[in-house]
Amino acid sequence: MPDFLRPVDRLVTPEGVAPRASRDLLRAIVCGERYVVSRSLLHFERIERPAGELDQRIRNAVKLAARTRAPYNNPGLDIHWSTRHALVWSWDQDRLQQMGLKPGAWIRPEPMMTAYRDLEDGFHLRQLRDGYEGFVIQNQDLVASRFWRHEPSVLDLEMFQRSCRTTHDDASRQSLDSLSLLRAETEKWASRLTPLQISLIGLLVLGVPLLYQAGIYLRLNLELQGSRQELTAVVQESATQFEALRTYQNNLAQLEEYSDVLNLVHPLLPAAELAETAQTIGGELSRFRVTQNGVEAELRAPDSSDPAEIVRLVEASQSMTGVSISRTRAQNMWAITAELETPAVIDGNSR
Known part of the structure; x- marks a missing residue:
């Protein structure tokens, strides 16, 4: 889960409640505030779950048994359902309220911040913020847990391990299905x-x-x-x-x-002939204009073109008469003026 969607955790120790950082105020309002109660303020019980489906009747029975076994007058409970047992963490509700916790606050036992299912079976000892916790894992379930304020001696550890020996007849009990576990955790989460x-x-x-x-x-x-x-x-x-x-x-x-x-040829005919002439010599027809007396045009020729060839091609036009061709001041540019031929002359030449 991204950090900005996680609730704000505040540690609760015998000395009091850790202050919340000012930067976490908005996240506490949106995502909630969770009080992590240290192990020294907790009591652990492992209660056998009655046979049958995990319904409200079984939940109430386990909760009543947990309140009876808790060493407090007004215990707070955090029940976790394993496959065959209920793991119950309890604390003194009156003491936490004196520290400033409001009734109904979201409380999380410090040991449950670590996934017990990821540990191997057997005895484990770990150091916490305010002491040491010894616990036993069997079939990926927490069997027993004990807290010492100071590092326990070898004798303390041996006595604890002897006191929490369990039989292996749990395998004969029907395990709780994953759907029931998920439903129980969802209801607990929704209640907060x-x-x-x-x-x-x-x-x-x-x-x-x-x-x-x-x-x-x-x-x-x-x-x-x-x-x-x-x-x-x-x-x-x-x-x-x-x-x-x-x-x-x-x-x-x-x-x-x-x-x-x-009675003159169409002006576009000499334009087409001049354009064809320009294409023949590799040049281009730069300007063409129809005047009152004929047409005027400018033809740009490449450097390698022969002037005599240009004159011959232009004068061979059948749609123009009185053709005059001369160089202009621009390089390789030829100025052409001519009169339009009559259609009768063109028809006679074509015959």
Whole structure:
């Protein structure tokens, strides 16, 4: 679990409750505050679980037995269900309230902060903050636990191990299924939730799907807006192309009308011939203009072109008469002026 989702742990020792860091205030409000009670303030009991399904009747029976065995007048209990037993940690509720803990505070025994199931079977001794704990693991379950304020002697350890010897007939008992264990832990966890945490969980459960749907809606809107922009651009481009085509058709019709009235060839014919000439010599037609008396053009030729060849190709045009060709001030640029030939002359030459 990420650290920002973990509850804030505050250690409770015989000296008092450890202060909470100022930076953990927000996390304590959102995720809760957990009081870790040191081993010196705890009492451990291992109670056999009655046979049958782990229902409310068995829970109440084990809780009553745990209160009876606890060495306190007003014990607080933390019950953990193993496969065949109930592991009960108890503490003096009145003493913790005198230290400042409120009734119903989230209390976690210090030894349970370590996973006993990860340890090998047998006797273990470990040093805690305020003393030493000796405990025995059997079949991955905690069998017994004892606390010493000072390091125990060899005799203390031997007496403890002899006192907590257990028989091995537990295997004949029906173990608690994983679903019942999960249900018991879930109910214990749910009982610790505050109204604020319940509201935050509800907001999270409802808010995440709503945010997901809002994200999908926003993405679809952005895609729709992008498609509309692309469609608008296509329409505008099509309109521009259509307008250019219509302008070309109008100009073409006007030129054809002028050609018929003036009895001259279509002005685009010499333009096509000059463009073909430029392509033949590897140059380009830089400018072409229709004048009242004919046409004017500028042709750019490559450096390696032969001027005589350019003159021959231009003068061989059938759509122009009175062709005049000369160099301009620009390098490799030729100026061409000519009059338009009549259609009758072109038809006669073609025959």
